[in-house]
Amino acid sequence: MSTKIKINSQIFQDSDNIYYPKDEKEVSDLIRELYKKDSPTEIIGNNSKSFIGNKTQSANTTSLSKISGIIDYRPEELYIKVKACTPINEIEKVLSENSQELAFEPIDFGYIKDGKSNKGTIAGYLSSNYAGSRRFKVGSVRDHVLGFKGVNGKGDIIKSGGTVVKNVTGYDLSKLIVGSFGTLVALTEITLKVLPKKDSSKTIIVYPNNFEQIYDLFNKLSSSSSEISGAVFIPEQSNDKDFSGKRNTVFKFNDLKSNISFVAFRVEGDKISIEEKISNLKKELELSNPDISTLDVYQSEPFWKKINNLEVFEKTKHNLIRMVIPPANGSKLCKYLENKHNYFIDWCGSLFWIEVNSKKEEKIKDLKKMANDFGGYLTVIKTSSVYDYGEPIFTVDKVRLMISEKVKQSFDPKRILNPGKMYRGV
Amino acid sequence: MSEIALPKIDSSILNRKGEIVKKLSNLTNIENILSEADELRPYETDALSVYTQTPLAVVLPENTEEVSKILKYCHSENIKVVPRGAGTGLSGGALPLQDAILLGLGKFNKILEIDYENKCVVTQPGVTNLGITHAVQHKGFYYAPDPSSQLACSIGGNVAENSGGVHSLKYGTTTNNILGVQMVMMDGTICRFGGKSFDQEGYDLMGLICGSEGLLGVVTEVTVKILKKPEVVRAALIGFPSIKEGGDAASEIISSGIVPAGMEIMDKALIEATDNFSKAGYPRDAELLLIVELDGTESEVNELIKKVEAICKKNNCSSLKLSNSEKERLSFWAGRKAAFPACGAMAPDYYCMDGSIPRGKLAEALLEIKKLSEKYELPVANCFHAGDGNLHPLIMFDGNDKEQLRKTEEFGSEILKTCVRLGGVITGEHGVGIEKRELMCEMFNDNDIQQQLSIKKSLDEKNLLNPGKVYPILRKCAEEGRVHVHKNKDKFPDLPRF
Numbered sequence: 021m022s023t024k025i026k027i028n029s030q031i032f033q034d035s036d037n038i039y040y041p042k043d044e045k046e047v048s049d050l051i052r053e054l055y056k057k058d059s060p061t062e063i064i065g066n067n068s069k070s071f072i073g074n075k076t077q078s079a080n081t082t083s084l085s086k087i088s089g090i091i092d093y094r095p096e097e098l099y100i101k102v103k104a105c106t107p108i109n110e111i112e113k114v115l116s117e118n119s120q121e122l123a124f125e126p127i128d129f130g131y132i133k134d135g136k137s138n139k140g141t142i143a144g145y146l147s148s149n150y151a152g153s154r155r156f157k158v159g160s161v162r163d164h165v166l167g168f169k170g171v172n173g174k175g176d177i178i179k180s181g182g183t184v185v186k187n188v189t190g191y192d193l194s195k196l197i198v199g200s201f202g203t204l205v206a207l208t209e210i211t212l213k214v215l216p217k218k219d220s221s222k223t224i225i226v227y228p229n230n231f232e233q234i235y236d237l238f239n240k241l242s243s244s245s246s247e248i249s250g251a252v253f254i255p256e257q258s259n260d261k262d263f264s265g266k267r268n269t270v271f272k273f274n275d276l277k278s279n280i281s282f283v284a285f286r287v288e289g290d291k292i293s294i295e296e297k298i299s300n301l302k303k304e305l306e307l308s309n310p311d312i313s314t315l316d317v318y319q320s321e322p323f324w325k326k327i328n329n330l331e332v333f334e335k336t337k338h339n340l341i342r343m344v345i346p347p348a349n350g351s352k353l354c355k356y357l358e359n360k361h362n363y364f365i366d367w368c369g370s371l372f373w374i375e376v377n378s379k380k381e382e383k384i385k386d387l388k389k390m391a392n393d394f395g396g397y398l399t400v401i402k403t404s405s406v407y408d409y410g411e412p413i414f415t416v417d418k419v420r421l422m423i424s425e426k427v428k429q430s431f432d433p434k435r436i437l438n439p440g441k442m443y444r445g446v
Numbered sequence: 447m448s449e450i451a452l453p454k455i456d457s458s459i460l461n462r463k464g465e466i467v468k469k470l471s472n473l474t475n476i477e478n479i480l481s482e483a484d485e486l487r488p489y490e491t492d493a494l495s496v497y498t499q500t501p502l503a504v505v506l507p508e509n510t511e512e513v514s515k516i517l518k519y520c521h522s523e524n525i526k527v528v529p530r531g532a533g534t535g536l537s538g539g540a541l542p543l544q545d546a547i548l549l550g551l552g553k554f555n556k557i558l559e560i561d562y563e564n565k566c567v568v569t570q571p572g573v574t575n576l577g578i579t580h581a582v583q584h585k586g587f588y589y590a591p592d593p594s595s596q597l598a599c600s601i602g603g604n605v606a607e608n609s610g611g612v613h614s615l616k617y618g619t620t621t622n623n624i625l626g627v628q629m630v631m632m633d634g635t636i637c638r639f640g641g642k643s644f645d646q647e648g649y650d651l652m653g654l655i656c657g658s659e660g661l662l663g664v665v666t667e668v669t670v671k672i673l674k675k676p677e678v679v680r681a682a683l684i685g686f687p688s689i690k691e692g693g694d695a696a697s698e699i700i701s702s703g704i705v706p707a708g709m710e711i712m713d714k715a716l717i718e719a720t721d722n723f724s725k726a727g728y729p730r731d732a733e734l735l736l737i738v739e740l741d742g743t744e745s746e747v748n749e750l751i752k753k754v755e756a757i758c759k760k761n762n763c764s765s766l767k768l769s770n771s772e773k774e775r776l777s778f779w780a781g782r783k784a785a786f787p788a789c790g791a792m793a794p795d796y797y798c799m800d801g802s803i804p805r806g807k808l809a810e811a812l813l814e815i816k817k818l819s820e821k822y823e824l825p826v827a828n829c830f831h832a833g834d835g836n837l838h839p840l841i842m843f844d845g846n847d848k849e850q851l852r853k854t855e856e857f858g859s860e861i862l863k864t865c866v867r868l869g870g871v872i873t874g875e876h877g878v879g880i881e882k883r884e885l886m887c888e889m890f891n892d893n894d895i896q897q898q899l900s901i902k903k904s905l906d907e908k909n910l911l912n913p914g915k916v917y918p919i920l921r922k923c924a925e926e927g928r929v930h931v932h933k934n935k936d937k938f939p940d941l942p943r944f
Contacts, residue, residue, distance in 0.1 A: 096701035184802040186874035195653025216703035245677040293746035346642035348563040396643040426904040
């Protein structure tokens with residue numbers, strides 16, 4: 021841990037001594053000076069996701085929140101170029117005016133943090149790479165980043181990528197930056213691929229009897245030509261009255277029996293093709309009308325917002341885990357979790373959000389072992405107040421850690437940017 | 447052979463050839479090592495055949511452990527290694543070096559696992575792109591990226607070049623369609639990035655490897671995503687009286703909210719060349735031909751076709767034909783797919799360029815290329831993946847005429863500079879290799895390139911893996927004033943320069 025130092029740059033500092041560089045040059049000047057003085061800094065945006073990851077081992081804090089604004093939006097070219105800390109809400113608003121969207125469906129972590137919507141900035145989404153329900157169909161945040169500009173740990177302004185989807189010009193650093201939790205560069209500019217928004221959506225609810233049936237449904241859904249763009253399983257957790265109550269309130273819709281376990285899948289498109297897809301899927305899934313419910317567009321849209329706001333875990337005081345596994349192992353994991361931890365499944369069977377009671381921290385180790393055995397990984401997204409970080413919150417093997425250290429070294433040799441945010445030593 | 451600067455030859459390695467070959471024969475079956483002149487000849491070049499080099503020896507390992515042992519040995523003895531897949535690369539990425547081992551992955555030709563439940567295929571890197579689709583198509587699945595060389599190119603090469611194809615806008619390129627790789631680093635370390643689950647936590651090392659042109663590691667296993675084939679696929683073949691009207695229609699299709707599965711543009715020169723060659727029935731009076739392919743459910747496709755039709759009519763299309771059967775759809779593509787041989791029939795040689803531009807800049811780019819064609823007195827035909835902005839001008843020339851070859855290279859280089867000027871990039875899918883090395887300075891400044899070299903150095907400290915590719919020769923860039931070298935102090939004095 022280094023001590024706070026006085027820097028020569030005339031960069032605005034607030035009463036908490038947080039630096040607020042106003043442009044790329046100021047970010048570069050600041051980091052160059054911190055580099056010279058061996059003084060690391062935490063990098064933040066609007067603080068919506070800063071609770072994710074380890075506490076950084078640094079005395080300074082740099083906020084990029086003033087680096088905000090849309091630089092260039094070309095609907096016909098399907099890209100938008102923005103300053104790094106442009107709020108997601110602002111980007112979504114301007115895209116929506118042109119019937120376009122960020123197809124990866126940004127998750128709103130504000131609800132689990134303090135019960136209020138706070139989507140934060142696009143730089144925050146790049147840093148964490150957590151995509152919403154549509155991920156299994158359209159790709160993750162990393163699949164929608166065309167290029168970036170930023171400042172590495174030496175203060176050099178660097179760029180990679182461009183505005184076009186096909187590009188093999190040098191290493192694809194955009195991929196490396198996404199999910200790096202601000203440990204490689206302080207982002208200043210981001211170019212994103214945008215896609216047309218679908219006209220409408222409907223959601224079909226099925227009430228399965230057992231775990232095998234859930235995964236049979238997921239498997240058939242992901243094998244269908246009638247593409248779906250979301251599929252979740254919300255279990256009934258009869259042993260936890262608080263959670264059951266919450267779940268019933270969150271998913272209170274006219275056409276949904278929220279007090280029992282259900283699988284929900286979303287079909288998007290124009291109205292005619294939605295009906296055609298639903299009709300095809302009913303045949304493929306052998307579903308008959310009395311057993312299912314249908315959420316029309318007015319219920320379907322808020323339903324998926326609630327999923328992507330993680331509202332069932334609103335203001336959780338426990339540890340919240342995000343586990344990703346190959347779907348074929350999902351039913352085994354369901355059986356393990358049943359009446360043990362509160363959870364729900366997204367990404368058509370691949371993504372598990374699991375709440376682990378603060379008193380059962382040792383259980384995280386068991387879950388991590390399962391994630392590894394199943395060929396996946398887990399991250400402790402939110403830690404309880406008593407979490408002692410004995411179990412690292414990220415999953416990494418020795419070889420990948422060794423390579424990650426080398427990569428970190430190549431961007432940030434003195435570990436100025438967010439040191440320790442992901443792994444100790446990175 | 448065209449002249450190109452290559453890394454300085456280490457004569458001590460050449461002198462030790464016998465000893466090196468002997469040592470390698472302890473690391474893999476002796477039959478997997480080729481070292482005689484006639485055995486090496488087939489490996490002297492990849493698909494950028496204007497450049498040839500004879501490698502020190504060719505090694506064709508059979509498994510990951512052998513690759514690891516070979517790389518570890520070469521690392522300890524400072525022997526350079528050039529990895530090679532199927533040798534179909536168009537930018538010289540697998541061009542051998544005289545003092546380097548050429549590491550061929552041709553024996554890694556097995557599909558290891560087909561996992562329908564997890565919608566993926568685990569394969570060795572030498573399996574062809576189309577081989578993966580062939581293995582799963584009986585169940586209605588396919589592997590989405592479809593570079594035009596898909597019959598021959600290997601999936602390992604696709605990872606190295608982040609290959610795309612005509613369906614990239616909707617389905618992405620290789621990086622968006624793989625889930626994991628196993629890779630061996632230059633020091634022999636075997637590592638695994640990703641697997642059968644989505645995304646990775648931590649640094650996306652798989653994303654870094656994809657498109658790194660064999661400079662960071664040797665991929666020995668790839669896990670690819672497979673998709674269910676769409677229910678219906680239809681295509682429209684539309685002629686336009688001018689480049690502008692056709693280009694505008696293509697832009698309007700995208701901005702109207704349609705994401706076509708594929709959208710191709712051909713200019714008049716190519717329409718004539720392909721129609722002569724394959725009798726595709728293209729509208730020969732058109733200045734520009736647009737092929738739009740749409741997929742989805744039946745009603746979805748029909749709805750989209752109607753919208754495309756309306757947009758094209760609004761932009762004064764001169765002809766419009768819709769495919770009414772699978773046979774007819776394939777016939778629309780037949781000419782386009784024969785574009786390269788059609789140009790081959792018109793001139794002794796052709797040089798296929800590859801740049802990306804913003805879709806809306808097509809008319810401007812084609813006009814510029816036309817001017818350059820007149821300036822260099824060389825005919826050119828253009829095809830354009832209008833969905834994703836990837837432009838492939840085909841310059842026709844006679845390779846026996848050294849002056850024409852020189853002019854062709856200069857012409858190509860000017861086209862790529864035009865792409866950058868219009869907001870695009872110097873390579874969409876063929877890679878930089880040796881072909882476009884010097885043009886990297888058009889896109890990147892000193893800081894950008896040094897950051898990339900710094901990554902290379904962190905993973906291959908001795909610069910032994912595929913050296914001389916992708917990154918410009920410093921001296922050349924400095925001559926052009928684009929790389930700033932202060933008081934002759936290089937930021938990375940340890941990195942070999944030539």
